[in-house]
Amino acid sequence: MLASHIFLSHAQQRLMRTGVPVLAYHYCGDAPSTSPDPYLYASVKNLAGKIQALRESGYTSVSLSALAAACRENRSLSNKVVISIDDGAENFFEAGMRILSENGFHAIQFVVAGQIGGINEWDAKHGHPVVPLMDAGQIREWLAEGHEIGSHSMTHRNLSKLNEPDARRQIVDSKKHLEDQFGVAMRHFSYPHGKSTSMTEALVEEAGYETACTTCFGVNGAGQNLMALHRIWPLSTSEFLGKIGHRVGRILRLN
């Protein structure tokens, strides 16, 4: 069941036994037909099936802080998974939170500090479908359910393309903004657009974050660079092939 619903192959299941997977979600709901990347969306049924399959396979969720401690102390964690969600979408709050709690899972939403109660304007301005983001009341409700939030920068700029002072502002200001507004420590960061550089990793560490997530594929174990955690897109084999096909089709149409 786990192979067909969660991971691409038995090889990936073997990989999971070598470290902790951090799953990377974005939006919960049916993808609009105009979305350039429908695989950013997990339908309610799809998400429910995958979280349930994880639970039935003996997995429980763990926090990024617990993962970081295990990496630092050279301890292995078995049957643990981190559920992470980028962007702080209202649709994941509305539909995803119920699915998580029904299965006893907790998650971390990486919110864009300058867009609380706003929209995904970094994509919408390029013609992508508008996605409303959680407002402050919804974020407080999310926290009250035992979930966490982390920073996804101030305005979702690609930090690897910014100069050092601008990248530092995105990293430092979002931490302070979120801590002041919600009264919880911001220990975790997720790089907008998924890529880190040695400069941005140093800035995130200097700002006092404990971990930072990329979208580089893999699991996380002893010796892992905590400022560049690996993540896994939770796609089944057919979804993975569909994503590749969709991307190739777009490239061909654009050329």
Ligand SMILES: [Zn+2]
């Ligand atoms: Zn994002």
